[in-house]
Amino acid sequence: MILDTFEALAMVSAIFAILILGTTHLRTNLSFYSLHTMAIAAVTAWIANITHEDHLYLVAAGVFIIKSWGIPWYLNSVIKKINIGTDGGAFIAAPLSMHLGALMLGLSFMISQQIPGLIGEPDSRLGSTAAMSILFTGVLLMLTRRAAISQIVGFLVIENGIYLFAVTQTHGMPLMIEMGLLLEVLVAVMVAGLLLFNIKKSFEHIDVSQLTELKD
């Protein structure tokens, strides 16, 4: 199996995502997230290079600036302000969840071999493997961590997974939509950051497992 360059980059980003699972130290998490998104920006740029779709360069730049610099920087400042260094506790120990993430990567490979109707050119089974693995990693992150900030990171990882799937299989959506999505993610993170302040102020913690009022 010959790995295309962009497929290799996608795999790198998937591995960075799995590394996020491996530690509960929040700033390290954010650094890994930043690296992981940079790899995705590189994938986008490479696909732009292959397919000569110039608008994808713009999208890559947007992803690089907003997702891999802006958002981690903003979340870092939030962490500093609410003064929390590590995730209080995970339902599954960090090393174990990292291994689970690696298992998920294998599972994603199996799934992506089976997906019917992937007819994009280049038909990238590995790209979809990486994308799906990132998706699962994000869900795993949201499922196993208690701190609200990890939920935000998990959400961002899921979003990256979906984006990567779109970009590897369909060579990106129109520029307007991509930019809209970027903006939306930015706003969502901003709002989530503000909410974090309020949660911290009201409850003295940001442990979402204790927020169980979400029912009738």
Added chain:
Amino acid sequence: MINDPTTLSAANLFTSASAIWLAGLVIIAVGRERVKSNFLAFLMLAGALLTLGGAALSWNQSIEYNQLQYISFGLVPADSIVDSLSVPFLGLLGILASAAAVASPCHVDSLNSQGKKGHYWKLTFIFLIGLQQVLLAANGIAFLVFWEIMSLSSAGLVAADHVRHRAQRAAFAYLTATRISTAFITAAFLWMHQNTGSWSLSSWHFGTEQSIVAAALLLIAVCTKAGVWPMHVWLPLAYPEPPGPTSAVFSGLVGNISIYLLMRMLLAGECHHLGIAYAAIALGTISALWGVLFALMERDLKKLLAYSTVENMGIILTAIGVAILAHCHNLDTIATLACAAALFHTLNHGLVKALLFLGAASVERAVHTRDLSALGGLAKNMPWTMLCFFIGSLSICAMPPMNCFASKWLVYQTFFQLSFANAPILERAMSLAMVGILAFVGALSLACFTKAVGIAFLGRPRSNAAAKAKESTTSGPDGLILAQVILAIACVMIGTSVPIALDGLAPALRHLTHDQFVIGSTLFPIPQGQLALVGGILVSSIYLFVLGGRSVDVKSYITWDCGFGPLSTRAEETGSSFSHPIGRIFSQILQLKVTTEISGKDRRHFPESVRVETFMTPILETKLYRPIMGLFDWLSASLVRLQTGSIHIHLLYVFLTMLLLVFLGTNI
């Protein structure tokens, strides 16, 4: 096709009727209390008459038009079709809506709150538009959309008096029933679309093997909406609730529209499934018996009428069942007779039931109660209502020369013919048995309406309110009375000119039976109108010349005194005592229990007080529906445990769903 001048003008008439009703809706929404009710009633009447005119223009030919095509429902635009089957129903809609329009102003003016007035007008206009467009819909999507508009607005009408617990309960029961029926209709339509690839109602044929599922779904849906046993429990709750004038349209058309759907799909669509036919006949028979028994025992005048609807829907359903059966055995004559019986009885029943409901509304307006034990002696104070209610009762009991006599005669004729036809012996035996059952049902319904008329209008008043009842709000007969008179005249006219009416229905019958040589007037060979005329002259001349001369011997008594001399109000026959003997026979079904308690020192010979109580437990509600409701309660209480409130558990659900979808999509 659209260029034909008749077609175009008929289409224009229908569209402008809807437009006028829509305008009425906008005017009342914008103008609020500044709008006079007479003006709105005029708009309603104009729309009704335009519908009637359109029906008259397109009587003999089917027209297709798409004036509403700019309303697109995604899959298909709102095409309209007026064929010979929808024309009679449009005519019925026109007549009933006119009557309701005539009766509306005096009803609305008697309402005290502006909110109720606005509620009445808005929902009535939406209801009428929905009804008309359902009948005009050419494709399944348009049909479903307007069916929903009709159902929901009529649910609003049922909840008109929504502060009352009774109306709330009725509205919920009715909503449940319409939800179920819409769900089944949607399933059936999707099934047919899957089979044929078309949304057009006329392109669906139920002759194929696969279509039996759709036919069964439709049968369930129609039984639910028309109130056929065992899905009729909502009907006695909901039918009495809509405000007076609209109760005519509601009772006359809501059930009939679903019968129309059944005819259009299964009869015009050439259904060839014996199972469906047997199911329809069985459900119809049980429904007829059940309905008439409960109607007989009912104390509430409007509920009595509602149970009588259950009975008549059952009779119509048996006729439709026989029509399908005859299609299966290629018995063309019987199929024609059965189609004629079903169609004619549907229309007649709609007309008569609307008349009776208007009468009940008039009684309720005058006495402020519908309880038969508080009515009585209304004939003196309310002569017009009495007369019209009497005509309606005669008709619904199938007395000659009324219209329902002709249609019930056709039903009997169908079964007689089937029992002598070249069919399996079991079916012939069944149809002979059916004749007996129908006769029994007819007798019970006669008893039931004798009770309704006799207890409510004759005898002595059983309450002060009944003694002081006033028929109309003005000095002369007002709108509500006029509306009843219109419908009563329509009943008598159809009754005395049955061959003409059947000739008018001939195009619809040709559509239903696919037999181009149906001649309507030969189906009913009894010269009912002439006989009635001769009989009327004969009776009146006997009265004038024979009895009139000896008028000295005639003593007049109050009705339930039975010639004994004046009984007090408490001693005379009540509704319950009238129907009690029959109730005793069927006490197993009715769950009728009577407890008598005699007390006193020497209670055998000199009782001091006697206390009699009768209980009726509705068997279907307690034995069938309450356990089902309990099951649903238990299920939803169990399901609520899934909602833990923990974000992580909810995320886990999302994750598991995602995994499930991935596995389903990739066949791993």
